[in-house]
Amino acid sequence: MNFDYSEEQVMLRDSVQRFVQSQYEFETRRSIAESETAMSAENWAQFAELGWLSIPFDEQYGGFGGDIQDIAAVMEEMGKGLVIEPFFANVILFGGLLQNSGNDALKEKYIPQIIDGSLQGAYAFVERQSRYQSADVLTSANKQGDNYVLNGTKTVVFNGANADVAVVSARTSGGQSDEDGISLLLVDLSSDGVSRQNYRLMDGQLVANIEFKDVSVSADNLLGAEGQGYVLMKAAELQGSVALAAEALGIAGKLNELTLDYTKTREQFGTTISTFQVLQHRMVDTFMEYELLKSMLFRALCSWADGDDEFELDVRALKAKLARSGKLIGDEAIQIHGGMGMTDEMSVGHYVKRLMTINAIFGDGDYNQQQFVQLQDSAA
Amino acid sequence: MNTAFSEEDLAFQQEVQAFIKQKYTPELAARAANPKTFKDAQIEWQKILFEQGWIAPNWPAEYGGTGWTPTQSYIFDNERAMAGISDVVPFGLKMVGPVIYTFGNDEQKERFLPAILSSDDWWCQGYSEPGAGSDLAALQTKAVLDGDDYIVNGAKIWTTYAQHADWIFCLVRTDSSGKRQSGISFLLIDMKTPGIEVRPIHTIDNYHSLNEVIFKDVRVPVANRIGEQDAGWTYAKALLAHERVSIAEVANSKRNLAEVKKLAQQEVNGGQTLYSDTAFRSRLAETEIELMALEYTELRVLASVSRGETPGPESSLLKIKGTEIQQAIQELRMQIAGYYCGVLGQDDIGHEFGSAARQAYMYGRAASIYGGSNEVQRNVIARAVLRV
Numbered sequence: 128m129n130f131d132y133s134e135e136q137v138m139l140r141d142s143v144q145r146f147v148q149s150q151y152e153f154e155t156r157r158s159i160a161e162s163e164t165a166m167s168a169e170n171w172a173q174f175a176e177l178g179w180l181s182i183p184f185d186e187q188y189g190g191f192g193g194d195i196q197d198i199a200a201v202m203e204e205m206g207k208g209l210v211i212e213p214f215f216a217n218v219i220l221f222g223g224l225l226q227n228s229g230n231d232a233l234k235e236k237y238i239p240q241i242i243d244g245s246l247q248g249a250y251a252f253v254e255r256q257s258r259y260q261s262a263d264v265l266t267s268a269n270k271q272g273d274n275y276v277l278n279g280t281k282t283v284v285f286n287g288a289n290a291d292v293a294v295v296s297a298r299t300s301g302g303q304s305d306e307d308g309i310s311l312l313l314v315d316l317s318s319d320g321v322s323r324q325n326y327r328l329m330d331g332q333l334v335a336n337i338e339f340k341d342v343s344v345s346a347d348n349l350l351g352a353e354g355q356g357y358v359l360m361k362a363a364e365l366q367g368s369v370a371l372a373a374e375a376l377g378i379a380g381k382l383n384e385l386t387l388d389y390t391k392t393r394e395q396f397g398t399t400i401s402t403f404q405v406l407q408h409r410m411v412d413t414f415m416e417y418e419l420l421k422s423m424l425f426r427a428l429c430s431w432a433d434g435d436d437e438f439e440l441d442v443r444a445l446k447a448k449l450a451r452s453g454k455l456i457g458d459e460a461i462q463i464h465g466g467m468g469m470t471d472e473m474s475v476g477h478y479v480k481r482l483m484t485i486n487a488i489f490g491d492g493d494y495n496q497q498q499f500v501q502l503q504d505s506a507a
Numbered sequence: 508m509n510t511a512f513s514e515e516d517l518a519f520q521q522e523v524q525a526f527i528k529q530k531y532t533p534e535l536a537a538r539a540a541n542p543k544t545f546k547d548a549q550i551e552w553q554k555i556l557f558e559q560g561w562i563a564p565n566w567p568a569e570y571g572g573t574g575w576t577p578t579q580s581y582i583f584d585n586e587r588a589m590a591g592i593s594d595v596v597p598f599g600l601k602m603v604g605p606v607i608y609t610f611g612n613d614e615q616k617e618r619f620l621p622a623i624l625s626s627d628d629w630w631c632q633g634y635s636e637p638g639a640g641s642d643l644a645a646l647q648t649k650a651v652l653d654g655d656d657y658i659v660n661g662a663k664i665w666t667t668y669a670q671h672a673d674w675i676f677c678l679v680r681t682d683s684s685g686k687r688q689s690g691i692s693f694l695l696i697d698m699k700t701p702g703i704e705v706r707p708i709h710t711i712d713n714y715h716s717l718n719e720v721i722f723k724d725v726r727v728p729v730a731n732r733i734g735e736q737d738a739g740w741t742y743a744k745a746l747l748a749h750e751r752v753s754i755a756e757v758a759n760s761k762r763n764l765a766e767v768k769k770l771a772q773q774e775v776n777g778g779q780t781l782y783s784d785t786a787f788r789s790r791l792a793e794t795e796i797e798l799m800a801l802e803y804t805e806l807r808v809l810a811s812v813s814r815g816e817t818p819g820p821e822s823s824l825l826k827i828k829g830t831e832i833q834q835a836i837q838e839l840r841m842q843i844a845g846y847y848c849g850v851l852g853q854d855d856i857g858h859e860f861g862s863a864a865r866q867a868y869m870y871g872r873a874a875s876i877y878g879g880s881n882e883v884q885r886n887v888i889a890r891a892v893l894r895v
């Protein structure tokens with residue numbers, strides 16, 4: 128039994144930590160978030176140089192050959208720094224889907240471009256009506272000769288505004304919510320018939336609604352077999368959830384630390400507010416939630432490494448736990464900061480908003496808890 | 508024991524409904540919802556209420572109050588909230604107004620009350636300071652007597668809507684020698700006086716309501732002092748009790764909960780509405796049950812107030828529970844918004860309420876902080892009720 132990150136993982140983690148500490152102060156992050164693209168091209172180039180963009184990819188394409196544990200080590204530090212560059216959307220979601228796609232030609236063409244930082248990709252899977260049921264797909268892809276004709280609208284596409292290409296879930300057969308009959312297509316977003324509406328979310332990231340109107344996509348751009356895309360989607364959802372949980376853990380730790388520090392300096396009634404037992408107990412609760420969240424993350428990382436059947440169950444539990452712990456930790460951080468917690472000037476509120484955004488990606492606590500129960504029922 | 512409406516109450520309810528329907532037009536509602544036109548629309552609505560004689564249900568009739576029974580006040584507040592109308596801006600009508608008619612002299616009553624009732628004057632509250640939040644008596648903004656004026660120097664913070672205000676009521680320090688609470692005075696200050704600067708504070712909900720107000724050698728006539736010098740703490744405390752009761756916002760929560768239900772009935776999740784999802788439904792019920800209990804707690808307090816008792820530590824109970832319920836409802840709305848819960852701005856992106864849900868949720872964090880934080884309210888109850 129061993130809960131330590133490997134030497135390699137520690138090196139990765141330290142490299143992100145160094146970057147955050149030396150080049151990503153809160154004010155720098157703020158100006159990047161407020162910039163037109165909500166990311167820094169220079170930072171992205173540096174991520175490529177540091178090798179972070181290669182982590183999940185096979186060595187034959189120039190990748191690091193890393194796994195979800197390597198990703199977690201990096202994401203936790205990104206969480207602490209509130210890194211807004213689209214590492215999650217581009218490398219983990221888009222890149223992860225490609226990596227698992229079994230389409231060697233596509234991998235050969237695009238993975239090197241992700242790794243060298245020249246390509247921005249996205250994963251377009253949410254629709255207005257779908258909520259967290261990613262199998263609820265109305266976007267359609269009709270085969271015509273060697274091409275598919277794509278129609279429909281995807282919403283809240285992470286990195287959608289900056290992306291050159293996107294993996295899009297589309298129905299090639301079956302009913303609206305069937306898992307069978309969904310196909311994944313890699314679409315060049317400069318194609319005719321693609322239009323985007325960009326907007327920001329509270330965590331500062333720039334997302335897009337992307338409409339596809341009779342967009343012609345080569346059948347060569349299929350990820351996985353036709354109609355079998357849901358398997359890949361599910362894997363992306365589970366691995367993405369773990370990555371997000373690691374980021375959330377970094378945020379949660381940071382919130383607890385900022386809050387504790389604040390109570391040691393803020394004076395009211397002639398003493399620092401850290402001396403009030405009520406606040407001490409509340410900070411003990413948030414400390415405990417942080418530790419429990421970390422344990423739950425490690426549990427999922429271990430079941431992944433052990434090739435355990437429990438992996439999916441653990442991930443659902445992790446995401447449900449994240450919802451509850453994150454809510455408590457975020458709420459208490461603002462509350463204990465008093466009026467200062469409400470200001471845009473302090474970083475606390477920004478951490479909370481990212482935490483809340485993470486909560487809604489791949490399903491909130493209730494959704495994941497329901498998935499957890501269903502899994503238990505289907506196993507029984 | 509009963510709470511059934513009488514014939515007269517039912518007739519009054521219909522009168523209120525008809526009035527709102529006629530006067531609160533969709534056009535006015537749209538302007539009130541837009542930050543750019545909010546102030547004018549709010550004043551316009553308050554003037555409509557004023558002309559009807561309904562602007563100050565909480566005031567004694569002799570000063571322009573309605574003379575309503577508690578039941579009528581309850582009916583009015585519910586109908587207002589159910590129609591989606593914001594309550595009046597509290598600083599004049601619910602805070603400083605009662606202080607002026609209770610502790611002010613005749614000249615002050617004549618001078619200030621009419622413009623509060625007519626909403627010609629917009630007030631803000633200058634209590635908190637950077638070093639004086641929960642510990643309000645630590646305030647340091649100084650007022651030094653100079654002939655017929657005080658000269659005021661210092662800084663107030665978290666001043667809601669100071670950017671709109673014509674007047675600010677302030678707690679200032681006039682004596683630092685004795686007990687901290689006994690050297691505080693209550694001043695009414697014209698925001699146009701030279702030496703006052705208002706600086707915006709940007710907040711996590713991306714909506715401008717908070718400010719710093721800086722005073723640099725600001726001259727305030729002694730005639731603008733309420734009551735005695737150094738006795739301001741007594742007046743301030745009376746006001747805080749009023750503030751807490753109105754912070755409970757039971758009627759608004761009932762309305763917001765009804766809206767959340769409606770949204771949940773529209774939002775589909777995996778082929779069924781969120782409203783028929785058992786987990787969501789059970790959260791909704793949990794919040795509704797708490798609200799039902801709070802509503803009757805508020806009615807009990809109102810009934811005792813109408814017998815002439817002043818709200819005591821019960822107001823702290825209403826504040827704590829009221830704000831907890833507000834926050835629970837905001838969370839439900841965020842949950843319904845799902846992926847759209849973080850949308851910034853009012854742009855039409857194909858989702859109608861995500862941005863509003865976010866704004867309400869983020870601002871709503873403050874409800875357990877302002878008006879005396881919920882921790883401080885618990886301390887109050889522990890001392891005043893449990894006597895520990």
Ligand SMILES: Cc1cc2nc3c(=O)[nH]c(=O)nc-3n(C[C@H](O)[C@H](O)[C@H](O)COP(=O)(O)OP(=O)(O)OC[C@H]3O[C@@H](n4cnc5c(N)ncnc54)[C@H](O)[C@@H]3O)c2cc1C
Pocket residue numbers: 393395396400403405406462463464465466467469631632633634635637639640641642664665666667668717873876877878879880881882883886
């Ligand atoms: C949105 C908003 C609007 C506001 N509007 C106004 C306004 O219009 N006018 C005005 O004057 N003020 C206003 N305020 C200020 C508000 O009243 C103060 O924020 C509040 O009194 C808390 O003070 P503080 O922010 O300094 O927090 P602090 O007093 O520093 O408190 C920090 C934390 O310590 C806790 N704490 C403090 N003392 C104790 C204790 N003894 N025991 C246990 N816990 C304790 C608090 O509960 C809080 O969690 C507003 C505040 C906000 C957020």
